[in-house]
Amino acid sequence: MEAFKIVKKIPGPKLDVKHGIIDLSHGAGGRATARLVEQLFEVEFDNALIKQHNDAACFSLSSGRYVMTCDAHVISPLFFPGGDIGCLSVYGTVNDLAMMGAKPLYLTAAFILEEGFAFSDLKRIVQSMAKAARRAQVVIVAGDTKVVEKGKGDGVFITTTGVGIVPEGVDISGDKAQTGDDVIVNGYIGDHGIAIMSHRENIQFDTTLLSDTAPLNDLVAKMTEAVPKLHCLRDPTRGGLATTLNELAKQSNVGFMIDENKIPVREEVTSACELLGLDPLYVANEGKLVAICPSEFTETLLTVMRNHPLGKEAAVIGKVIADSKEFVQLKTKFGGMRIVDWLTGEQLPRIC
Amino acid sequence: MKYISDFREGSLAPVLACAIAKEVDSNRHYRFMEFCGGHTHTIHRYGIPGLLPKNVEMVHGPGCPVCVLPIARVDHAVALSFQPNVILCSYGDMLRVPGTNQETLLKAKARGADVRMIYSVDDALSIAQKHPDKEVVFFAIGFETTTPPTAHAIIFAKEHGLKNFTVFCNHVLTPIAMECILRTQYPGEKPVVLDGFIGPAHVSIIIGSKSYEAVGEKYQKPIVISGFEPLDVMHSILMLIRQLNEGRCEVENQYIRAVNSEGNIKSQQLMGEVFELRTTFEWRGLGFIENSALKIKEKYKAFDAEYRFPLTVSSGQEHKACDCGAILRGAKKPTDCKLFAKVCTPENPLGSCMVSSEGACSAVYAYGPFLIE
Numbered sequence: 001m002e003a004f005k006i007v008k009k010i011p012g013p014k015l016d017v018k019h020g021i022i023d024l025s026h027g028a029g030g031r032a033t034a035r036l037v038e039q040l041f042e043v044e045f046d047n048a049l050i051k052q053h054n055d056a057a058c059f060s061l062s063s064g065r066y067v068m069t070c071d072a073h074v075i076s077p078l079f080f081p082g083g084d085i086g087c088l089s090v091y092g093t094v095n096d097l098a099m100m101g102a103k104p105l106y107l108t109a110a111f112i113l114e115e116g117f118a119f120s121d122l123k124r125i126v127q128s129m130a131k132a133a134r135r136a137q138v139v140i141v142a143g144d145t146k147v148v149e150k151g152k153g154d155g156v157f158i159t160t161t162g163v164g165i166v167p168e169g170v171d172i173s174g175d176k177a178q179t180g181d182d183v184i185v186n187g188y189i190g191d192h193g194i195a196i197m198s199h200r201e202n203i204q205f206d207t208t209l210l211s212d213t214a215p216l217n218d219l220v221a222k223m224t225e226a227v228p229k230l231h232c233l234r235d236p237t238r239g240g241l242a243t244t245l246n247e248l249a250k251q252s253n254v255g256f257m258i259d260e261n262k263i264p265v266r267e268e269v270t271s272a273c274e275l276l277g278l279d280p281l282y283v284a285n286e287g288k289l290v291a292i293c294p295s296e297f298t299e300t301l302l303t304v305m306r307n308h309p310l311g312k313e314a315a316v317i318g319k320v321i322a323d324s325k326e327f328v329q330l331k332t333k334f335g336g337m338r339i340v341d342w343l344t345g346e347q348l349p350r351i352c
Numbered sequence: 353m354k355y356i357s358d359f360r361e362g363s364l365a366p367v368l369a370c371a372i373a374k375e376v377d378s379n380r381h382y383r384f385m386e387f388c389g390g391h392t393h394t395i396h397r398y399g400i401p402g403l404l405p406k407n408v409e410m411v412h413g414p415g416c417p418v419c420v421l422p423i424a425r426v427d428h429a430v431a432l433s434f435q436p437n438v439i440l441c442s443y444g445d446m447l448r449v450p451g452t453n454q455e456t457l458l459k460a461k462a463r464g465a466d467v468r469m470i471y472s473v474d475d476a477l478s479i480a481q482k483h484p485d486k487e488v489v490f491f492a493i494g495f496e497t498t499t500p501p502t503a504h505a506i507i508f509a510k511e512h513g514l515k516n517f518t519v520f521c522n523h524v525l526t527p528i529a530m531e532c533i534l535r536t537q538y539p540g541e542k543p544v545v546l547d548g549f550i551g552p553a554h555v556s557i558i559i560g561s562k563s564y565e566a567v568g569e570k571y572q573k574p575i576v577i578s579g580f581e582p583l584d585v586m587h588s589i590l591m592l593i594r595q596l597n598e599g600r601c602e603v604e605n606q607y608i609r610a611v612n613s614e615g616n617i618k619s620q621q622l623m624g625e626v627f628e629l630r631t632t633f634e635w636r637g638l639g640f641i642e643n644s645a646l647k648i649k650e651k652y653k654a655f656d657a658e659y660r661f662p663l664t665v666s667s668g669q670e671h672k673a674c675d676c677g678a679i680l681r682g683a684k685k686p687t688d689c690k691l692f693a694k695v696c697t698p699e700n701p702l703g704s705c706m707v708s709s710e711g712a713c714s715a716v717y718a719y720g721p722f723l724i725e
Contacts, residue, residue, distance in 0.1 A: 261362070274356055276471075277709055327720070334582045335365045336399015339720025344698035 010034045020119040027113065027147030040123060041143055044130040049106075049141040057141035059106070064168070069096040070161040078121065078155050081195045082210030085158055086128030088286060091215050092237070093162035094136045098217040099233040099289065101172040101224045102164035104136060109160050110144040114153030125156065136215035138162065164217075169228045176231040177252035177292040181320040184291040184298070186219065186305055187313035188212070189241050190269040193283035197276065205275070209268050214287030219310045223291065226304040232292035235285070239343040242281040244290050245328045246342045252292075255323025258340065260333045262317045281330075282343045292320060355609075359581030360398070368586040369403040375593045382408045384592055385682050386550040387530060389416030389710025390580045396719040398582040408589065411544075412715075414529055414637060414680040415552055417494040418445045418708035422634040423668035425522055426451035429491050431663050432520060433457060433465035438661075439483065441476035442491040443498075444469045448707045452669045457491075473505040480509070480517040489657045490519045497554040499523045499646065500619035503626040506648065506655045518657040523646040524633065526555050527567050532641050533681055534571040544682045548592040550585065551577035553607055560615025561605045568603050579607040626652055636670075636704060637680030676703035679712055686713040693717055 012031055017040075025032035042050055049057040071092040078085045090107065097104040109129065113122070133140050191212040198207045216235065224230055232252070236244035241263070245256050265280045273280050287310060293301050298316060305311030321329075328340040376382065386392055392412040395401065401410065414420050426449055433440040440457070447458045447469060461467040466486075470476055473490055480488035492502045502519060509517040530549060537543050551564055556577045568575045574595040578588035588606045595602060605611050626649060633645030648656040670676070674696070675689035686692050686705065692713060696702040705711035 270356065332398050333362045334360055334398040334400075335362050336402050338397060338399050339718075341698075341718055341720065 010038050015039045015119060017119045017123050022113045022115060022117040022119070022122065022147055024115055024147050024149070027145055033145060036145060037143070040126055044123075044126045045133070045140045046130070047139050047141065049139060050143070057106070057108075059141070061165070065166040066163055067097055067100040067102045067166060068161070068163045069093060070159060071096060072157065072159040074154060074157050075196070076154060077196070077199050078125065080199050080211055082192075083213040083286070084125060084128050085156060086125035087132035088213050089158040089160045090129050090132035090136060090138070090140075091213050091286060093160040094138055094215045094217055095235045095286075095289075097162050097164035098215075098220040099172070099235055100164070100166060101170040101220060101230070101233065102166045103221065104138045104162055104164040104217050107133065107138050107140045107160050107162045108142040109140055109158060111146070112153055112157040113145065113147045114155050115147055115150040117155050122156065125158075132215070136217055167224065170224045170230075172224070172230055172233050174232050174234060174248050174251040177248055177254050177320045178231065178294070179254060179320055179322045180295055181231055181292045182295050182298045182316050183245070183256060183258065183318040183320065184293055184301065184305070184314060184316050185241070185264065186216075186289050186291075186311040188264045188266045188269070189236065189285055189288055190265055190273070190280040190283035192286040193240070194269050194272045196284075198272070205272065207268055207272065209266070209272075212285060212287035214310055216287065216289055216310060219305065219308045220289070222304050222308055223301060227293060227297040227301045229297060230291060230293055230301070233289055235289050237286060238284050240280070240282040240284060241290065242279070242328065242340045243343045245340065246326075248290070248292065249323075249326040249328055252320070253324070253326060255321045255326060256318055256328045257321045258318035258328065258330045260330055262315055264313050264315050281340060356581070359579065359583045361583065364583055365403060365586065368583065368590060372408065372586065372590050372593060373405050375590060375597065376405050376407060377597060378407065380407065382547050382593060382596065383411060383545055384409070384548050384550060384589065385411045385413045385533070385546050386585070387413040387415040387526070388550075388552045388555070388580075389419065389708065389712065389715070390553060391415075391550050391578065391585055392712050393710060393715045394580055394582050394585050396715040399719075400582060400585060403586070404589065408593070411546065411682040412679070412712040413533065413549075413682055414635065415495065415526070415555075416680075416705070416708050416710035416712070417498070417524070418449055419676065419680055419704040419711050420524065420529075420635045420637065421449070421493055421522055421704065422636045423451050423670055424634065424665060427455070427668045428663065428665040429520060430455055430457060430460050431665050432489050432491075432657060432661060433460045433467050435487070435661055437485075438487045438489055439466045439468060439479060440489050440491060441468050441470045441479060443471075443493065445708045445710075446491060446493060448701065449704045450701060450707070452666070454702070473501045477505055477508060477514070477517060480514055484516055486516060487660075488517050489661075490517070491522070492519045493522045495524055495526050495552070495555045496558040496623070499627070500558060500616070500622045503622040506626050506652050507622070509655055510652065515654075518655050518660045519648065520657040521627070521646065521648050523627065524635065525644055525646070526552055526559065527563050528641060528644045529635065529638065530564070531567045531571070532638050532644070534567070534573065536638070536681075538678075538681065538683065541678065541683045546573060546682065547596055548574040548576070550588050550592070551575045551603070553578060553580045553584075553610070556607065556611040556615070558616050558619045560613050561603050561611055562613045563615065564603045568601060572601050574601050574604070576604045577607050577611050579610070637677035671702045674703040676705045676713075679705055686716040689713070
């Protein structure tokens with residue numbers, strides 16, 4: 001990597017991280033913005049590329065196949081059991097890259113801040129992003145900050161963009177599921193959605209449940225190393241497992257036959273869903289993946305997954321079947337059959 | 353005892369299915385109405401029709417609070433949400449129910465009305481306490497299950513001098529709706545033939561099993577009050593078949609872990625304190641039914657949104673081809689409706705039965721028995 005010149009510090013007061021708040025000047029592009037970048041973002045993200053102080057980060061890449069994606073994060077509450085919007089915004093993009101079998105390399109982060117937002121909260125979020133980036137072994141190389149008037153945002157919105165490289169021999173895509181393939185998940189579903197809901201202002205119930213938010217790239221690297229012929233990977237975030245399976249069915253023009261008995265769901269999640277009238281299959285996850293694997297490699301894949309901290313509860317939950325109607329069918333715990341449809345709108349709690 | 357998993361135990365389903373198969377008389381047809389949308393969803397979510405003999409048919413009833421609310425009341429709620437300074441609080445299901453011209457509370461929210469989704473009437477009280485400068489209106493809907501909490505909220509508001517809290521009351525009653533289905537013949541329709549009812553679960557906790565005795569006796573229909581879990585429903589179907597085969601006509605209680613004969617007296621007293629019968633009230637599908645709904649008593653009228661905000665709202669127009677009405681009275685199945693799964697889908701619901709998580713169309717669509725068949 002190139003050497004970078006040392007840029008003179010921006011004159012002016014230090015950020016009052018303890019009591020200070022964001023005002024419109026922090027997004028105006030002047031000294032206040034520069035101080036925010038210098039005293040917070042650069043300190044926490046701390047890497048040579050972000051300190052180039054150019055309009056864009058400049059780096060060289062080797063030849064090969066690259067993937068690129070972005071993810072916008074708007075979440076309430078900003079801090080929740082097991083995570084916050086900061087680590088979520090890093091893992092969200094890292095995981096989207098990983099679902100292509102790629103090794104994530106670089107991220108950018110754009111912040112839309114609401115006037116009046118506390119510096120202390122912003123610092124907590126940025127620190128969480130930095131920690132998440134270190135854990136996922138990616139570098140946050142550039143960013144942007146805008147401030148909107150009070151009442152026109154929800155504290156902070158974060159959009160991250162990422163680029164990653166696909167190892168040679170790996171060719172994962174949502175349209176590759178084939179009849180007879182096994183459907184595998186890496187663990188309990190629904191934890192994230194329920195952990196978030198338990199802290200929403202008007203619900204609040206006691207639970208020890210934590211969000212499952214985690215970077216999946218290391219697990220995916222181990223999986224693709226052991227089974228380079230893996231067909232599909234996808235992280236069932238918004239819309240949950242049900243929506244992800246429907247997406248894959250449509251993309252690959254196949255159907256799924258899923259066994260409800262085999263889907264790992266914690267009892268706390270089942271109970272909370274009962275209470276709120278929700279279906280765990282539609283509840284969001286942030287550290288889960290669905291893998292579609294040729295059945296001859298399933299045992300190998302499961303072994304690798306179960307040896308990884310993020311795949312201990314990995315399970316085969318069903319099979320890809322031929323179905324031109326692209327239905328996701330579920331054999332219920334009760335023995336009956338039903339269709340699992342796409343999520344419609346938002347899941348709304350029932351009345352009685 | 354585990355109150356969820358034990359009553360969903362898959363290994364017991366074939367045992368009950370076998371007992372039902374043994375009990376049915378192959379020379380006759382059995383047609384039962386599950387009154388509650390909660391039961392409809394259990395039946396489809398667990399694939400129960402596939403476990404029943406062919407001559408046992410389940411028909412869904414009007415027991416979905418969102419579905420039975422007539423379009424005029426939805427329009428009224430939307431109009432309330434646009435009153436100056438009003439925060440309209442509603443249960444989630446209600447937000448997507450289309451009124452006239454497919455207007456919904458969710459669309460009203462997008463246009464700038466302050467509409468909040470709440471999980472309990474307590475949330476509406478908290479919002480009223482937090483915003484003394486705003487008028488907080490609670491959109492109260494539901495059968496006897498959700499009525500006592502509304503009554504409690506009104507008493508609380510009075511005791512605490514909460515002057516900015518009102519209730520748009522749409523609470524309706526169960527046994528009278530059952531009677532209406534049995535006694536009314538709708539023009540152009542064959543009478544709905546029913547051999548018995550799967551009785552409500554949560555409603556019965558409040559009003560007690562004895563509340564159904566009059567209607568069961570008058571129309572000679574067996575009623576089995578059933579829990580909402582799949583084994584409860586199958587057990588109740590077995591109990592209904594037994595009653596018919598033995599020539600009995602009783603109100604039986606399958607849901608003994610929660611329901612007794614008298615119901616919850618304290619809740620009944622709360623309802624009696626705050627509410628009185630409306631002379632008549634419109635139900636989607638069933639039309640105007642005398643003494644079928646509740647209004648807020650004169651002594652609590654300060655908390656009545658209809659008194660605080662006197663609005664004239666037109667009578668409301670249903671989508672012409674929507675069959676929600678006939679579906680709610682058991683005269684048609686969702687798949688009989690021309691709009692079902694074609695124009696009317698969960699993304700674009702034209703009738704209330706497709707919206708609510710307790711609606712029959714939503715159950716049939718979501719769990720897709722019409723697709724697997």
